[in-house]
Amino acid sequence: VVVVPSTSARDGVAAAGAGDRKLWKAGVGTSLALCAVFVLVPAEHDLVRYGIVYPLTEALAVAAIVYGVLRYRPSAPSAWLLIAGGLATWLAGDLIWAYYLFKDESPFPSPADFFYLAGYLVIVGGLLVAVRRRAAGVDMRSWLDAGMFAVVSGLFAWIFLVEPTIDDPSISAREAFVSASYVAGDLLLLLVAVRFVMGISWRFRSLELLVLGLCLTLAGDVVFQLALDSAGSSLGSGDTLLLLGIASFGAAGLHETMPALTEPIRVPSKERYDDLRLVLLTACCLIPPAVLLVEWASGTGLHLVALVVTTVLISLLAVARAEVAARRAMRTAQRESLLGSYASDLMRADDEEELYGMATRTAASLIDDGSAAVVPADGQAAAHAFSVPVEARGEHVADLVADADLLTIRRNHYALGTVADELSLALEREQLRKREQEALAALSAQNERLLELDRMKDQFVSTITHELRTPLSSMVGYLEMLTGSDVGELSKEERERFLGIVDRNCRRLNRLVDDILTVARIDSARFSLERRNVDVVRLASERIESIRATAEQRIVGVELTVENPPPPLYADPMRLGQLLDNLLSNAVKFSPEGGTVRLNVGSNEDTVHIEVADSGVGIPADEQDELFTRFFRASTASTVQGTGLGLSIAKSIVEAHGGTITVASEVGVGTTFSVDLPVQAPQETAGKGEAAR
Amino acid sequence: VSAQPPREQPLVLAADDDEDLLGLVSFRLERAGYTVLLARDGAEALEIALRERPDLALLDVMMPKLDGFELTRRLREEEATSRMPIILLTARSQDADVQQGFDAGADDYIRKPFSPDELRARVQAILGRR
Numbered sequence: 023v024v025v026v027p028s029t030s031a032r033d034g035v036a037a038a039g040a041g042d043r044k045l046w047k048a049g050v051g052t053s054l055a056l057c058a059v060f061v062l063v064p065a066e067h068d069l070v071r072y073g074i075v076y077p078l079t080e081a082l083a084v085a086a087i088v089y090g091v092l093r094y095r096p097s098a099p100s101a102w103l104l105i106a107g108g109l110a111t112w113l114a115g116d117l118i119w120a121y122y123l124f125k126d127e128s129p130f131p132s133p134a135d136f137f138y139l140a141g142y143l144v145i146v147g148g149l150l151v152a153v154r155r156r157a158a159g160v161d162m163r164s165w166l167d168a169g170m171f172a173v174v175s176g177l178f179a180w181i182f183l184v185e186p187t188i189d190d191p192s193i194s195a196r197e198a199f200v201s202a203s204y205v206a207g208d209l210l211l212l213l214v215a216v217r218f219v220m221g222i223s224w225r226f227r228s229l230e231l232l233v234l235g236l237c238l239t240l241a242g243d244v245v246f247q248l249a250l251d252s253a254g255s256s257l258g259s260g261d262t263l264l265l266l267g268i269a270s271f272g273a274a275g276l277h278e279t280m281p282a283l284t285e286p287i288r289v290p291s292k293e294r295y296d297d298l299r300l301v302l303l304t305a306c307c308l309i310p311p312a313v314l315l316v317e318w319a320s321g322t323g324l325h326l327v328a329l330v331v332t333t334v335l336i337s338l339l340a341v342a343r344a345e346v347a348a349r350r351a352m353r354t355a356q357r358e359s360l361l362g363s364y365a366s367d368l369m370r371a372d373d374e375e376e377l378y379g380m381a382t383r384t385a386a387s388l389i390d391d392g393s394a395a396v397v398p399a400d401g402q403a404a405a406h407a408f409s410v411p412v413e414a415r416g417e418h419v420a421d422l423v424a425d426a427d428l429l430t431i432r433r434n435h436y437a438l439g440t441v442a443d444e445l446s447l448a449l450e451r452e453q454l455r456k457r458e459q460e461a462l463a464a465l466s467a468q469n470e471r472l473l474e475l476d477r478m479k480d481q482f483v484s485t486i487t488h489e490l491r492t493p494l495s496s497m498v499g500y501l502e503m504l505t506g507s508d509v510g511e512l513s514k515e516e517r518e519r520f521l522g523i524v525d526r527n528c529r530r531l532n533r534l535v536d537d538i539l540t541v542a543r544i545d546s547a548r549f550s551l552e553r554r555n556v557d558v559v560r561l562a563s564e565r566i567e568s569i570r571a572t573a574e575q576r577i578v579g580v581e582l583t584v585e586n587p588p589p590p591l592y593a594d595p596m597r598l599g600q601l602l603d604n605l606l607s608n609a610v611k612f613s614p615e616g617g618t619v620r621l622n623v624g625s626n627e628d629t630v631h632i633e634v635a636d637s638g639v640g641i642p643a644d645e646q647d648e649l650f651t652r653f654f655r656a657s658t659a660s661t662v663q664g665t666g667l668g669l670s671i672a673k674s675i676v677e678a679h680g681g682t683i684t685v686a687s688e689v690g691v692g693t694t695f696s697v698d699l700p701v702q703a704p705q706e707t708a709g710k711g712e713a714a715r
Numbered sequence: 716v717s718a719q720p721p722r723e724q725p726l727v728l729a730a731d732d733d734e735d736l737l738g739l740v741s742f743r744l745e746r747a748g749y750t751v752l753l754a755r756d757g758a759e760a761l762e763i764a765l766r767e768r769p770d771l772a773l774l775d776v777m778m779p780k781l782d783g784f785e786l787t788r789r790l791r792e793e794e795a796t797s798r799m800p801i802i803l804l805t806a807r808s809q810d811a812d813v814q815q816g817f818d819a820g821a822d823d824y825i826r827k828p829f830s831p832d833e834l835r836a837r838v839q840a841i842l843g844r845r
Contacts, residue, residue, distance in 0.1 A: 491806035
């Protein structure tokens with residue numbers, strides 16, 4: 023009915039490394055068997071029971087704990103070693119007692135009693151180490167509460183155990199003192215045990231067994247003392263309980279979860295059983311008056327002094343507890359106000375950096391006897407005593423980390439969580455705000471751009487109207503003079519000159535319409551190439567000849583140079599001609615009188631190189647990037663008519679052929695356009711009528 | 716104008732950046748008995764107008780350096796040319812453009828493309844009124 027070893031592994035400290043379950047079962051079995059032997063062996067064989075079984079059980083428990091420490095390596099082995107030490111001290115006392123039994127003596131008090139009493143202190147020491155290590159996250163109230171339990175227990179111990187001993191005339195003062203010492207030892211153990219229980223987690227089998235051992239030990243002592251007082255027969259049952267308690271200690275120390283005793287609680291859980299504790303404490307406070315009432319009613323003498331002392335002690339403890347609670351409430355209020363102003367500060371922050379700063383400052387204010395900060399998410403968070411992730415839009419962006427003693431961390435656990443959560447929300451808000459701003463900025467930039475495009479389009483319509491009507495005007499005007507005018511007789515030369523002018527303007531109009539159509543095709547993605555093998559040099563000399571008349575009219579020279587005659591180029595001859603026309607007519611238009619336009623055709627292994635150079639006005643460097651943009655006209659082109667289409671068309675043609683076009687220009691010196699076309703057209707574009715873009 | 720010696724033939728200034736159109740205008744007006752001065756951009760036209768004080772100016776609107784509207788305003792500001800008849804010649808034909816031309820101080824407005832005979836008739840009409 024004592025220990026039912028669990029077969030299912032409970033999550034615990036040692037769950038990672040496989041514990042030796044078989045050994046543990048064997049140990050528990052052996053201990054229980056020894057207890058059974060102790061109970062079953064008849065009372066007349068005391069030497070067997072107290073000289074062999076009892077010390078054997080104790081030695082087994084000590085060995086089990088020491089083995090557990092060596093095997094499972096708890097972080098602070100001293101707690102378990104002290105408990106084992108306490109058991110060993112009891113073992114020493116029992117061996118001495120066995121010696122007396124052997125000699126058929128039973129002195130009281132004896133040196134054995136000294137070892138028994140010392141054993142309590144050593145075990146208490148072990149528990150204190152555990153409390154310090156493991157349950158540091160429990161505040162002062164736990165000690166006060168444990169104190170109240172101990173005081174009430176002390177009242178009963180006095181009434182039922184100590185006072186009768188003192189009053190008994192057959193018991194000497196020395197014997198009475200030693201008996202009372204046992205009671206004091208039990209009360210001390212009770213105090214520490216209660217405090218220890220408040221800090222533990224019940225998730226660990228080893229700790230459950232340890233608490234069971236403490237309960238059995240205390241119960242055994244009470245039964246023992248009562249039995250001693252009644253000078254009696256039932257000695258065995260108290261010793262049985264004590265023996266089972268010792269077996270429990272051993273089982274606890276041998277269990278794989280034994281390191282949990284001194285394992286610090288990383289993320290402390292919310293203080294539980296608060297209500298239960300308050301009920302029990304209220305009961306404690308009510309016990310002295312209740313005892314008083316019972317004694318008064320039953321008429322058996324009053325223990326007035328004991329009751330007064332108990333009441334005073336409990337009152338003092340209750341006042342201290344109220345004080346602690348008040349301080350705690352004040353701290354909670356401070357935290358609340360800190361968090362409140364933090365939340366409103368976050369609303370006013372301007373950027374993420376400020377948000378992080380606020381969170382760090384608030385966390386640092388919460389952890390006033392340690393350090394806390396928001397750090398980038400670098401995977402190092404686990405190295406801190408406390409950490410909570412900060413997430414923005416599902417992404418782990420930072421960690422709020424804190425380093426302080428466990429009590430501080432425990433008190434601020436939720437506040438720090440709130441700081442992190444609020445920061446997460448604020449970061450999301452900030453990101454949304456930034457995106458909104460960016461979207462607005464993008465929208466307004468796009469608006470600007472659209473307005474600019476609209477302006478350019480207006481300009482274009484106006485320009486195109488002018489450009490179309492100018493050659494048309496010449497054609498209409500000269501034709502009228504040739505046909506139905508009242509201008510009078512025209513000479514043959516005049517008629518021929520006029521016809522030439524009409525012809526030239528027809529071509530000009532045609533080229534312009536071509537450009538406009540090309541732009542429309544490019545826009546509707548119907549721009550396609552009809553490739554065949556093209557002799558670039560021949561094409562170049564044809565285009566040179568066709569521009570020569572216009573150039574000579576402007577007193578501009580044109581010349582063609584060929585450096586390294588290129589092989590036939592697989593290209594669209596019509597588009598290539600349009601490209602050359604555009605570049606050449608530009609060059610002629612912008613050349614001063616007496617200037618020269620040079621067309622150079624060359625090649626290397628895989629590239630045909632075409633260069634058109636003029637000695638014209640040039641293009642400012644900061645405008646060269648925009649030069650190939652449709653409708654764009656350089657500031658230096660203001661004195662020359664044009665649509666702003668030619669170069670954008672040129673670029674489209676070059677790119678459709680998989681080539682590149684670049685410009686090099688200096689204001690006042692001249693401009694050179696360089697076109698590189700790959701000789702081997704890409705395989706997939708060698709088909710018919712592929713799209714240009 | 717009265718300070719100038721009387722001219723045998725009326726003097727007309729024609730300004731256009733298109734060589735062919737300039738040739739058309741000058742040929743037609745010379746045939747009609749005018750002396751025609753040629754300018755290929757706005758700045759040149761302003762300079763010739765101020766120097767030669769022609770009887771009439773025939774100005775293209777879209778010209779390099781100085782457009783026809785601006786040129787008209789400048790000519791109106793100058794004492795010597797403030798009363799000189801100005802005909803604007805332009806491809807821009809929206810009502811707003813016509814209004815802008817008259818606002819600048821032009822006397823008449825001819826849209827491209829135009830009939831050479833009509834051009835001569837308008838020039839004659841304006842000069843005949845004076």
